[in-house]
Amino acid sequence: MFAFLVRRLGQAVIVMLVISILSFSIQDELGDPLRELVGQSVSEAVRNELREEMGLNDPFLVQYWRFLRNAVQGDLGTSYFFKRPALEVIMDKLPATIDLVVAATFWILAFSIPVGVFAAIRPNHLFSKLAMGFSIVGISVPVFLTAIFLIYLFAVELGWLPSYGRGDTLIMFGDWETSLMTIDGLTHLLLPSISLASVILPLFVRIIRSEMMEVLESEYVKFAWAKGLKKRRIWMLHAFKNTLLPVITVGGVQLGIMVSYTILTETVFQWPGMGFMFLEAINRVDTPLIVAYLIVVGLIFVITNTVVDIIYGLVNPTVKLTGQQ
Amino acid sequence: MTSSTFETRSDLWQRIKSSLVYHSFTHNRTAMASAAVLLIFMLAAVTAPLIAPYDPWDQTQFDIMDSEIPPVGSEGADDRFVLGTDAMGRDMLSTMLYGTGISIAIGIFATILQCLIGVSIGLVAGYFGGRLDSFLMRFADIQLSFTTLMVAIIIIAVFQATAGLKFYNDFAIIVIVLVIGIAEWPQYARTVRACVLAEKKKEYVDAARVIGLKPMTIVYRHILPNTFSPLLVISTVQAANAIITEAALSFLGLGMPITKPSLGSLIRNGFEFIFSGSWWITAFPALILIVLILAINLLGDWLRDVLNPKLYDK
Numbered sequence: 001m002f003a004f005l006v007r008r009l010g011q012a013v014i015v016m017l018v019i020s021i022l023s024f025s026i027q028d029e030l031g032d033p034l035r036e037l038v039g040q041s042v043s044e045a046v047r048n049e050l051r052e053e054m055g056l057n058d059p060f061l062v063q064y065w066r067f068l069r070n071a072v073q074g075d076l077g078t079s080y081f082f083k084r085p086a087l088e089v090i091m092d093k094l095p096a097t098i099d100l101v102v103a104a105t106f107w108i109l110a111f112s113i114p115v116g117v118f119a120a121i122r123p124n125h126l127f128s129k130l131a132m133g134f135s136i137v138g139i140s141v142p143v144f145l146t147a148i149f150l151i152y153l154f155a156v157e158l159g160w161l162p163s164y165g166r167g168d169t170l171i172m173f174g175d176w177e178t179s180l181m182t183i184d185g186l187t188h189l190l191l192p193s194i195s196l197a198s199v200i201l202p203l204f205v206r207i208i209r210s211e212m213m214e215v216l217e218s219e220y221v222k223f224a225w226a227k228g229l230k231k232r233r234i235w236m237l238h239a240f241k242n243t244l245l246p247v248i249t250v251g252g253v254q255l256g257i258m259v260s261y262t263i264l265t266e267t268v269f270q271w272p273g274m275g276f277m278f279l280e281a282i283n284r285v286d287t288p289l290i291v292a293y294l295i296v297v298g299l300i301f302v303i304t305n306t307v308v309d310i311i312y313g314l315v316n317p318t319v320k321l322t323g324q325q
Numbered sequence: 326m327t328s329s330t331f332e333t334r335s336d337l338w339q340r341i342k343s344s345l346v347y348h349s350f351t352h353n354r355t356a357m358a359s360a361a362v363l364l365i366f367m368l369a370a371v372t373a374p375l376i377a378p379y380d381p382w383d384q385t386q387f388d389i390m391d392s393e394i395p396p397v398g399s400e401g402a403d404d405r406f407v408l409g410t411d412a413m414g415r416d417m418l419s420t421m422l423y424g425t426g427i428s429i430a431i432g433i434f435a436t437i438l439q440c441l442i443g444v445s446i447g448l449v450a451g452y453f454g455g456r457l458d459s460f461l462m463r464f465a466d467i468q469l470s471f472t473t474l475m476v477a478i479i480i481i482a483v484f485q486a487t488a489g490l491k492f493y494n495d496f497a498i499i500v501i502v503l504v505i506g507i508a509e510w511p512q513y514a515r516t517v518r519a520c521v522l523a524e525k526k527k528e529y530v531d532a533a534r535v536i537g538l539k540p541m542t543i544v545y546r547h548i549l550p551n552t553f554s555p556l557l558v559i560s561t562v563q564a565a566n567a568i569i570t571e572a573a574l575s576f577l578g579l580g581m582p583i584t585k586p587s588l589g590s591l592i593r594n595g596f597e598f599i600f601s602g603s604w605w606i607t608a609f610p611a612l613i614l615i616v617l618i619l620a621i622n623l624l625g626d627w628l629r630d631v632l633n634p635k636l637y638d639k
Contacts, residue, residue: 137615263475
């Protein structure tokens with residue numbers, strides 16, 4: 001177990017290093033930090049002096065090493081636009097994105113499991129066929145179109161729900177702002193979270209259904225039927241429990257996809273989260289903020305993937321945890 | 326010579342006609358309908374310069390005075406523009422015909438590029454195994470942990486900033502195809518590798534090795550053809566995803582420029598006007614985009630059911 005953990009964590013560290021190198025090399029390509037700092041009115045000689053002083057003429061590896069040392073201490077540079085530490089800007093925006101992801105995950109779990117399981121148990125039922133039909137339509141509609149459609153229907157035509165912003169927020173645990181605790185916040189959250197869930201939910205329905213159908217065909221489930229066990233017990237305890245394994249793996253990957261889709265959802269709904277901020281940073285060529293976003297999102301991906309792998313290793317007895325091949 | 330080619334051709338037709346895939350296709354209404362829709366879209370896109378009433382890429386052919394005219398059937402419509410005009414006064418029908426072509430072209434070429442890179446790497450990793458295999462697959466894992474959309478946003482932003490917006494606008498299609506093509510190769514590499522690992526153990530590969538064929542010949546001539554069906558299935562998913570990614574990029578303003586719009590840039594263009602009631606600028610391209618992706622996905626679903634499901638179910 002210990003060897004497995006060490007190996008998996010070592011791998012996570014290597015991936016983070018690769019991500020940091022890639023992000024850092026973007027910094028070299030995008031914009032000139034000196035111009036952002038002093039403007040264009042400074043003479044060439046002063047410029048070169050400053051350049052030398054800031055270490056911008058150092059070799060790539062020296063600069064990268066400095067960047068890495070600062071990054072590990074939580075210093076990811078200062079945003080050109082906000083004139084504040086980039087990490088601080090991101091931490092301000094993070095709660096809004098987490099609200100969105102939590103709400104979308106709620107929709108996904110609340111609907112995909114019952115619908116997927118039902119569609120597997122009763123594949124010929126009308127409801128199952130409808131659900132499968134809807135799921136392929138759901139996969140085929142891009143996130144931003146679902147978002148636009150929801151805005152048009154519920155905000156423009158019917159006028160029931162707000163189309164942009166976060167609404168009232170409540171401050172919890174120190175300075176963590178959340179929309180999940182106020183009625184106004186929840187009404188603002190409804191449309192963005194549904195559109196974020198709209199692509200991943202149908203995918204989960206399909207995965208749960210196909211995995212569960214496969215398990216239902218297996219020998220031990222047939223044996224359980226032969227033993228005369230109760231339907232409910234076979235479905236839930238024997239079959240469903242074993243469909244969860246592949247679902248966990250896919251879930252880890254999908255969380256990453258969901259974070260990148262927040263860029264689209266937040267842009268359509270002008271949701272003041274990380275994704276919206278990232279796109280604005282791209283448009284303003286706010287390089288330190290872009291790099292900081294990449295590092296933070298990369299870290300989120302790496303942590304979730306590592307946690308998913310470790311959970312998978314713990315739950316699945318066929319994975320060797322001793323580190324031997 | 327002509328008669329022999331004719332014979333082999335009719336032989337091939339006979340083989341296709343008696344195959345399971347053909348039988349299933351002709352007995353599956355969804356599959357036939359999806360294929361028909363795709364065919365019509367492709368035909369319309371290819372013949373767009375001939376059938377479109379106007380040339381949307383030619384600025385002299387539209388007038389800002391014609392902007393936001395609703396489609397025929399609603400109040401204030403103009404017979405010259407069947408589906409109305411956008412905010413720049415371009416005919417929606419013509420713009421969409423050209424835009425569909427761009428979206429389909431990006432989908433096809435990006436998928437081909439992914440396939441070429443992914444299949445080569447997957448074959449090498451699967452056949453030679455060992456250190457090379459684990460290195461390549463780790464690399465694929467890292468690449469997959471960045472989603473394509475994010476990679477594409479960053480690369481295009483860097484490209485726009487370094488090469489200039491005008492240069493980017495001229496070469497947008499090529500850049501997008503390259504970005505989506507390169508970002509998604511691990512999907513193919515993983516599928517092919519899994520197939521190769523399964524095929525490698527079979528006797529026909531041993532036989533080929535025993536008669537002294539070179540590894541590359543075995544890989545390309547013997548193993549590759551047997552990975553064809555799972556490749557076909559993931560190709561449909563990948564093409565649909567490539568079209569969605571391009572549309573998303575264009576919607577964010579990082580894809581096709583508005584002077585040569587794809588379906589996604591048209592939707593972005595129309596989104597600003599949706600609150601003032603000009604629904605058609607968004608709705609028509611959105612509908613075409615959804616039908617296009619749906620047709621590809623339905624065709625892919627059908628293929629998945631027909632071809633051997635065990636190989637790529639996981």
